[in-house]
Amino acid sequence: MRPKPATRDQKAPKNRGTLRIDREANDLLLREADLGLVDISENENDILFWLDLVNAAKREHGQAGVLAVWEAMDVRKTLSDTEGQEAEMLWKAMLNAALDDEGRLDRVFLYAEWMFKVRSVQWPDLYSTIVSHCLRNGQFMRAMQWHIRLMPTFDPGSEAFSDMLRHFVTSTDTQMQQALQSLYVSTFHHGLYDEIIPLLFESGLSELCAEWRKLFLRFHDLPRLTAESQPYLSFLVRYFPGTSLELEEQLVLDVNSSAYWDVKHDSLWDAMNGTHGEDDSPTGRRYSDKLGARWFASSWVPLDFAIHAVHALGVHQIGPLSLQSIALREPTPDGVIARITQLHKVNIGIGHSTYALAVRNFAKAGDSELLHELLHTDIHPDVFDDPEMLQSIRDKAFESGARQTYRLLLAIQPAMAQESIESISNMLLQQRLKQRQNQQALALLDDMRSMNIDLSAASLQHIYSDVLETLPWKLEVDPANWKSLQEAIAFLNRLMLIQKPVPARYWRKTLFGLGRFGRLDELEDLCLAILDTHEARSASPGGLLPVHPTDAPPSNVGALTENLVVPADLPIAHTYHPMRQIFDKSALHVAIARWGFKAGSPRDLSERSPHAGPAVELAITRGVQLLAKLEERGIPVNASTLRGEVIRCLARLYRPGNNRTKALPALAVVIQQINKTAGRISEKQLLPSVHTVQGFITSSEGQRRREKHSQVTQSR
Numbered sequence: 001m002r003p004k005p006a007t008r009d010q011k012a013p014k015n016r017g018t019l020r021i022d023r024e025a026n027d028l029l030l031r032e033a034d035l036g037l038v039d040i041s042e043n044e045n046d047i048l049f050w051l052d053l054v055n056a057a058k059r060e061h062g063q064a065g066v067l068a069v070w071e072a073m074d075v076r077k078t079l080s081d082t083e084g085q086e087a088e089m090l091w092k093a094m095l096n097a098a099l100d101d102e103g104r105l106d107r108v109f110l111y112a113e114w115m116f117k118v119r120s121v122q123w124p125d126l127y128s129t130i131v132s133h134c135l136r137n138g139q140f141m142r143a144m145q146w147h148i149r150l151m152p153t154f155d156p157g158s159e160a161f162s163d164m165l166r167h168f169v170t171s172t173d174t175q176m177q178q179a180l181q182s183l184y185v186s187t188f189h190h191g192l193y194d195e196i197i198p199l200l201f202e203s204g205l206s207e208l209c210a211e212w213r214k215l216f217l218r219f220h221d222l223p224r225l226t227a228e229s230q231p232y233l234s235f236l237v238r239y240f241p242g243t244s245l246e247l248e249e250q251l252v253l254d255v256n257s258s259a260y261w262d263v264k265h266d267s268l269w270d271a272m273n274g275t276h277g278e279d280d281s282p283t284g285r286r287y288s289d290k291l292g293a294r295w296f297a298s299s300w301v302p303l304d305f306a307i308h309a310v311h312a313l314g315v316h317q318i319g320p321l322s323l324q325s326i327a328l329r330e331p332t333p334d335g336v337i338a339r340i341t342q343l344h345k346v347n348i349g350i351g352h353s354t355y356a357l358a359v360r361n362f363a364k365a366g367d368s369e370l371l372h373e374l375l376h377t378d379i380h381p382d383v384f385d386d387p388e389m390l391q392s393i394r395d396k397a398f399e400s401g402a403r404q405t406y407r408l409l410l411a412i413q414p415a416m417a418q419e420s421i422e423s424i425s426n427m428l429l430q431q432r433l434k435q436r437q438n439q440q441a442l443a444l445l446d447d448m449r450s451m452n453i454d455l456s457a458a459s460l461q462h463i464y465s466d467v468l469e470t471l472p473w474k475l476e477v478d479p480a481n482w483k484s485l486q487e488a489i490a491f492l493n494r495l496m497l498i499q500k501p502v503p504a505r506y507w508r509k510t511l512f513g514l515g516r517f518g519r520l521d522e523l524e525d526l527c528l529a530i531l532d533t534h535e536a537r538s539a540s541p542g543g544l545l546p547v548h549p550t551d552a553p554p555s556n557v558g559a560l561t562e563n564l565v566v567p568a569d570l571p572i573a574h575t576y577h578p579m580r581q582i583f584d585k586s587a588l589h590v591a592i593a594r595w596g597f598k599a600g601s602p603r604d605l606s607e608r609s610p611h612a613g614p615a616v617e618l619a620i621t622r623g624v625q626l627l628a629k630l631e632e633r634g635i636p637v638n639a640s641t642l643r644g645e646v647i648r649c650l651a652r653l654y655r656p657g658n659n660r661t662k663a664l665p666a667l668a669v670v671i672q673q674i675n676k677t678a679g680r681i682s683e684k685q686l687l688p689s690v691h692t693v694q695g696f697i698t699s700s701e702g703q704r705r706r707e708k709h710s711q712v713t714q715s716r
Helices: 047-061 063-076 085-098 102-119 126-136 140-154 158-168 174-185 193-202 206-218 230-239 247-254 267-275 289-297 303-312 320-328 333-345 354-364 368-376 381-385 387-400 403-434 438-450 457-468 479-497 504-516 520-539 578-583 586-600 613-620 622-632 639-653 659-663 667-680 690-715
Strands: 544-547 564-567
Touching (some): 047 063, 047 085, 063 085, 085 102, 102 140, 126 158, 126 174, 140 174, 158 174, 158 193, 174 206, 193 206, 230 247, 230 564, 320 333, 320 368, 333 354, 333 368, 354 368, 354 403, 368 403, 381 387, 387 403, 403 457, 479 504, 479 520, 504 520, 504 578, 504 586, 520 544, 520 578, 520 622, 586 613, 586 622, 622 639
Antiparallel strands (some): 544 564
16 A cells, blocks of 8 residues: 655655765765655655655755655656656656656656556656647647657546647648647547637637638537537628538527427426516516526527527527526636626627626626625625615625625725716717717727726717718718718727727728829728728737628528627738728729829919929829838739729829829839839739820810710700
């Protein structure tokens, strides 16, 4: 029988000896005179003794000291205790000291085999530590070699293997991905679809999602009937509708569909379905919070299953009792927040009861003690919405010395106050918007952002309807409209800062407005700022970017969230990329080219000095220059459409009889400049030869004169 592991409470040996290292020896062995205590039988398997020895060696001699103790351990092969925190610390120190030396690591492996064969114990975290170290340091071949060597005897188990993959799988290094996939292929630890795919998607790595999904399907590693992989699958079928799904994947998508649930033969479902109805329904009744609480509390029903089943019945809000049942099944505040988020994703709210707000705020703050007290209190959740009753209970708790209850009821007040601040702020914002007090609304929006007060869905809708929707597409050029346009841009910029989804048409509306006002500088700055912000967000942690439903592809699969999200790595080549939805419009490209010619053309001869040629030449190509910059950023510009508009603009400028033509450079010079500027848009020259363009100008002028003559004739 193995001796029980020592603990710090047990009496340690009185004499540990003085540690000295023989530095003349090549292998830095501890001097034999100092190892006498090690060879005493009672110390052979004494973890505390060896740990103290390691700590002393490290303190006096650094890593060399640790290695010297390891040499002593390896020679004797007596220590094998792996139980307890001290044992974990010792074996970890020994292993870490050997990781960078293949020879020492070989001896660690042999020692671990001896422990397993002779003492039937495993060196703690041997596989995970060695393979993770190799991966972390880019030693991918070495990682695979040690994986093959360790896995038969020192298999870490499914959970540890999954944790290791999750730790490294978000790396975009190609060799890392190849190594991880090779590790997966050569193990029996599959069933990782719901572990890897959601993590990659939340990190904005949809291309890696596709790679791993392909690998998982090869090994028939499919998702469980839960919600974990649903966001990715919903994105996949929406943005890549040609993708064929496995039956199990389709079932995960259908879990939100009421058609999926067979409720005809289950009395509980009949009861819940019968007690739920909309407020204005003549026959239906409101969702039964008591019945919902029983359903969510049922341990035989997985919580994911329970939530999606209630969603399938059309429930859009649960009461405090139901929330309590859900929260009681989560052991940590983070788990509670995750469940509230999951409810939100399927458009189920938790309501505005004081109890629900307190649960959310305690969980958000990570206050596990207060959260535990709130979830286990004898006070009914409805009582928290009765101030007089709550005051009475608080007073009695103080008088009776019930400190936990008194502390809990005091702690709820800030939660109520915070909710009040959010509600009042959003209410004031909506009032300012309704009254067209846009400058005050912008100032309040800035204050809310600085105080981290969330903009409610109702407030966002008011910004849409009261500011952005009312802005005309064809603005008359006057001071009032210029002010409205500036305010619209200010609201859009603030929504962009707080990452709220904005329909692309509102951005385009402001771009057209700036163009009509001839503000080419502001137009270019805004275009590039939108692209810069998107690129910065795509590169930052988080990975998912909000998209307004009107800018998403049509899909038969209902959105899982109130606002859709797309991964940051969605290729800009995709038609429904958020930036493409704003900028990839032929009408916008044609208008930008036209605005450049209009803004850069001299109005009369007096505007041109003898040295103004190059400046004018540059000015009239401003629109083409901006389009070339958009093309560089991934926005495709149709060369044929642009060519036609540029030639029409040239025809208007250079038509015979136009006095402004004299103020312009020669047509050949302008064509050369345009072709140079547009070289990034078209593989060949955007404009044809001067002769061809001149012929078009002549033809256009003839057509114009014929039309004018026809109009004069008809008027007679």
